[in-house]
Amino acid sequence: MDASEPVDEGNHRTALLTAPAPQSHAANLMPLPDGDMGCAWFAGTQEGMSDIDIWFARFRSDGTWSTPERVSADPHHSEQNPVLFPTPRGELWLLYTAQHAGDQDTAEVRVRVSTDSGHTWGAARTLVPASGSRGVFIRQPIVVLDSGRWLLPVFHCVRPERGKWRGDHDTSAVLVSDDEGETWQHHDVPNSTGCVHMNIVRTADGTLLAMFRRRQADAVHASHSTDGVHWSPPEPTELPNNNSSIQLTALRDGGLALVYNASSAADATARRTSLYDEINQDSAEAVEEEPPGPAFWGAPRAPLTLALSPDNGKTWPFRHDIEAGDGHCLTNDSRNGANRELSYPSIAQASDGELHIAFTHFRQAIKHVRLAPDQTFT
Template identity: 40%
Template sequence: MDLPIIDRSEEILDPRLVRDSRGLISAHIPTQPISNHAPTLLELRDGDILCAWFGGSDEGNADIALWVSRLELATGEWTPARQVTFDNGRSDQNPGLFQCDDGEIWLIYPSQVARGQGIPETFNLQHTALLRRVRSADGGRTWSEPDTMFDQVGSFVRQPIQRLQSGRLVLPQWLCFDDDTRNGSDISIVQISDDKGETWRRVDIPDSEGLVHASIVETRPGHLLAFFRSRFADRVYLAVSEDDAETWSSPNPTELPNNNSSIGVALLPSGNVAVIHNDIGFNSVHRNVFWPYERPSVTVSISPNEGRSFPWRRVLEPGDGFSGYGNLRANRRHEYPTAMVDSAGRLHAAYAYNSRVCIKHTVLDELWVTGRPQDLPPDCGLWS
């Protein structure tokens, strides 16, 4: 016989901040494109939050443009998305939001030649990208026409500009080349500005081939950590600077796995470092480029010792739950997290949700990951 069932299978994508049974506060940002990816977050001076991402039919197509939504503090609700770039013939990707001292907002992004423009389409055309910028003088409500910020062909970014305690600005980049390595030849660099972004100079990160998406945090004055995505789908890598980004160590693998997908990194009020990532790796051999499809869930991992270990981890977005080697690809993808700590010390994450149907925004605190003392049962002696 049929079972008496209450059907709650249809998911509600709510633009309002809602607290769930796990204690997470989340919202789904309303959007028009069918594919939405690579979000970035910025807290404004009035407490509102901007989110930007790229959206369109599919990554690399000519209709891929940048979109922006605003979380209004007064309502706790994300506004409908608005398109802010219109580069016909180019695919605008990986936006990064930054607010200048004078309040102007910069939205920096790589703009590459789109598919179908009559040039040889070798792999993903990232080697054709320039770094462009649109600006807003009214808190992200209106935007300028784009200008070119860095004209070196093949320039790409993921993390926004970071302001160091010295006042120096740093922008992590990587450079893409037209070759047959499937982006295994990418190298990471850092652009440095000491005049509020008027001029920039390049610093190379040694031995960084195939290590991209550097996410930089400053744990103490002049002491910087850069965490990397690996084109080899093995581990998250870490490089260190002791001199305000002037020089860098060679990147070394951390204990965190990486699936050749982006990560988000933030310095928490406690001084610990949070890395938001897909907690899965695929390759035990460094230098073999690998592009796995699987990006099944999102995890927050916390380090008390600048990335040497990550004893605290918790799944932020569990996804569909397929976990066998025969059905892992059945999971919808949750991917490309960005991380931001707001003025109240809360950790914000945003990521492409359910195979890019929208951007999901989540708010949590460190104890949600590490566990509160009252949540940890005493050892009853049964497990010795």
């Protein structure tokens, strides 16, 4: 299915990306080696189902999107959370997770490599396997330091001693490579239980800042490092979080831009079951094995908000809602209007300074928004 034609919406220029499937979710934007802007996401019947695959499209210099194409197709796994990574040597990596059903504790990270900016792809291989009762998940880009060191932020989906994975015990870590991805060393983020989707950027003062989604749906958390290996324990920021994804990028003018949902558990009037419960609705016995833990699910996933920081993430004085709504998300099912989330944003700055934002629109499509540089602060 083709992308929709771009539409002017006030200061924004928007388009919708869809796959021939009921659900689309978890977009990732990245400037490509050939100058286009790439977007990858997952689509299928419903998150956790075996027909969930990765899709890819490119925003071209003429202002149009290419026809989305499927770039993964494992009939036995749910393939999710794609991340695009242009390597220093000119390759384009597509990383994504593969898991059994809604059991994120079984997830591994896979990769496909393109040498022509995503027009063709090599075979998929496992980059990071699952380990025992811990699945490994990704959501945010690889960061390359001036030293050549690669940083891949991951989070571990931990199965409890009793029952199934529900997100209660998830932790973050950084995989570090000093040989361009040939080998990786694992480094846990201290005291990070509940902090996931670690998003690393280099700030204008030369240090590293990481920001996190929070399973407890209270606030975006932040951590700091000077080398990418040793991190401070995450601490809450002034920004709310609803146990949904965020994304942060460093702007060319030295500021930081964050897209997120300006909501939290305090805004929730109802709670949904975990993803495991939704995928396994007929398994009542398994659901009852362990009472719900501290992970909070069901806080509204709206509005979709852009925040800007001029001081390396210490404060966020400018905030602008890209799109508003009730953010109803008591189910992952995208059919019949049951899900109205505006979530899982991705943000990238193009070479001309324009900001590109993509996010999940009602789980039915990926919405692309463009902001010209002079519109960003108005």
